Amino acid sequence: MTLQRTTKQLQAVQAAFETAGRPLSIEELHALAAEQVTSLGVRTVYRAVRRLQELGDVVAVSVPGGSDRYELATVASHHHHHFHCTACDRFFDIHGCPGGLHKLVPEGFQLEHHELTLSGLCDSCA
Amino acid sequence: MTLQRTTKQLQAVQAAFETAGRPLSIEELHALAAEQVTSLGVRTVYRAVRRLQELGDVVAVSVPGGSDRYELATVASHHHHHFHCTACDRFFDIHGCPGGLHKLVPEGFQLEHHELTLSGLCDSCA
DNA sequence: TAACTAATGACAACGAAATGTCATTTTGTA
DNA sequence: TACAAAATGACATTTCGTTGTCATTAGTTA
Numbered sequence: 590m591t592l593q594r595t596t597k598q599l600q601a602v603q604a605a606f607e608t609a610g611r612p613l614s615i616e617e618l619h620a621l622a623a624e625q626v627t628s629l630g631v632r633t634v635y636r637a638v639r640r641l642q643e644l645g646d647v648v649a650v651s652v653p654g655g656s657d658r659y660e661l662a663t664v665a666s667h668h669h670h671h672f673h674c675t676a677c678d679r680f681f682d683i684h685g686c687p688g689g690l691h692k693l694v695p696e697g698f699q700l701e702h703h704e705l706t707l708s709g710l711c712d713s714c715a
Numbered sequence: 716m717t718l719q720r721t722t723k724q725l726q727a728v729q730a731a732f733e734t735a736g737r738p739l740s741i742e743e744l745h746a747l748a749a750e751q752v753t754s755l756g757v758r759t760v761y762r763a764v765r766r767l768q769e770l771g772d773v774v775a776v777s778v779p780g781g782s783d784r785y786e787l788a789t790v791a792s793h794h795h796h797h798f799h800c801t802a803c804d805r806f807f808d809i810h811g812c813p814g815g816l817h818k819l820v821p822e823g824f825q826l827e828h829h830e831l832t833l834s835g836l837c838d839s840c841a
Numbered sequence: 842t843a844a845c846t847a848a849t850g851a852c853a854a855c856g857a858a859a860t861g862t863c864a865t866t867t868t869g870t871a
Numbered sequence: 872t873a874c875a876a877a878a879t880g881a882c883a884t885t886t887c888g889t890t891g892t893c894a895t896t897a898g899t900t901a
Contacts, residue, residue, distance in 0.1 A: 593877085593878095594867085594868050594869070594876095594877055594878065595868080595869095596867080596868075596877090596878065596879080597867095598878080598879070599878090615858085615859090628880080629879095629880085630879065630880040630881070631859095631880090632859095632860085632879080632880060632881080632882095633878080633879055633880065635858095635859070635860080636878080636879085651779035651780030652779055653777040653778055653779050653830060653832075654777030654783075656857085656858065656859095657780070657858095670819070672820065672821070672824060674824075675827070681821070681824075683819050683820070683821070684819075685818070685819045686819075687813030687814065687815055687816060687819070688813065689813055690813060690831075690833060692811070693796070693809050693810070693811045693812075693813070693833065694798065694809070694833060694835075695798070695807070695809070695838070696838070697837075697838030697841060698798060698800075698807075698835060698836065698837055698838055698841065699835045699836040699841045700833055700834075700835045701801070701834055701835035701836070702833075702834045702835065703831065703832065703833045703834065704779060704831070704832045704834070705816075705829065705830070705831050705832075706779075706829065706830045706831075707816060707819065707820060707826055707828075707829045708826075708827055708828045708829065708830070709820075709824060709825045709826045709827035709828065710824065710825040710827070711823075711824055712821070712822070712823030712824055715823060715824065715825045719847080719848095720846090720847055720848065720897085720898050720899070721898075721899095722847090722848060722849080722897080722898070723897095724848080724849070725848090741888080741889090754850080755849095755850085756849065756850040756851070757850090757889095758849080758850060758851080758852095758889095758890085759848080759849055759850065761888095761889070761890075762848080762849085782887080782888060782889095783888090
C-alpha cells in the first residue's frame with residue numbers, strides 16, 4: 590500500500606473533485622467519475638477517496654442528517670461554510686463567515702470550531 | 716394507538732427532557748430514564764420519543780456526523796443553536812444567532828434555514 | 842376486582858453506509 | 872515483452888441506528 594499507481598479510476602475521481610468545485614458525496618463522485626470510466630465500482634470510489642485523504646488532498650465534511658461529503662483540501666484550508674439545497678440535496682461552498690461567535694459561547698466553555706450550514710434552494714432549483 | 720396511557724416509562728423519558736435541559740440522544744434518554752425505571756428497554760425509548768414527537772412536545776435535531784438528538788418543542792420554538800462538546804459528545808443549547816447570513820448567500824440561491832454548531836469543550840470537560 | 846387492551850421489552854430484522862475478501866485486471870518495471 | 876504486485880470490481884459482510892414482531896406486563900374503565 591506504500592506505492593501508488595496512477596489509474597484511470599483515481600484520475601477520474603480527482604477530476605470529479607476539480608470540475609465539480611463543491612463538496613461531493615461518494616454517490617456523486619461515483620456518478621461523475623463513471624462518466625469517464627465506465628463500469629466504475631463504488632468500492633473503488635471509496636478507496637480512491639481514502640487514498641486522497643491520506644495524501645492530504647481531500648478532507649471529509651460531516652453534514653447534518655446525511656452521509657459525509659468530501660472536498661479538496663485546498664478549498665477546505667480556506668475557512669468557509671456550506672449551502673445545502675433541500676431540493677437536489679447538493680452542497681455548495683459559501684465564502685465568508687458571520688463572525689462574533691465567541692459572544693455566544695456560555696461561560697466556561699472553550700470554543701474550538703464551528704460549522705454553519707445554510708439551507709434552501711440553489712440557483713438551479715429556485 | 717388513539718388512546719394513550721400514562722406509564723412510568725413515558726414519564727421517565729419526559730422527566731429526562733425536563734431535567735437535562737439540552738438536546739438528548741436516544742442513548743442518553745435511555746440512560747437517564749433508566750435511573751427512574753430499571754429495566755427500561757431501548758425500544759420503549761424510541762416509542763416514547765416518537766409519541767412525544769407526534770404530540771408536538773419534542774422535535775428531532777439533526778447533527779453533523781451523529782445520530783439524531785431530540786429536544787423539547789418549547790425550547791426549539793425559540794431560534795437557537797447548539798454547542799457540541801467533542802470530549803463527552805453532549806450537545807448544549809446556545810442562545811443567540813450571529814445574523815446577517817443573507818449576505819453570504821450566492822446570487823440566485825434562496826435561503827430558508829440555517830444551522831450553526833459550535834464545538835469544543837464544555838465546562839465540565841474543559 | 843375483573844376484564845380489556847395499550848404498552849412494554851426481548852429478540853429478530855431491516856436499510857444504509859462502509860469495509861472485508863479475493864479472483865481478475867492493469868500498471869510500472871526489469 | 873513479460874513479470875510481480877498494486878488496483879479493480881463483484882460480492883459478502885459488518886456496523887449502526889432504527890423498526891417489526893409478539894408474548895407478557897400493566898394501565899384504565901366498568
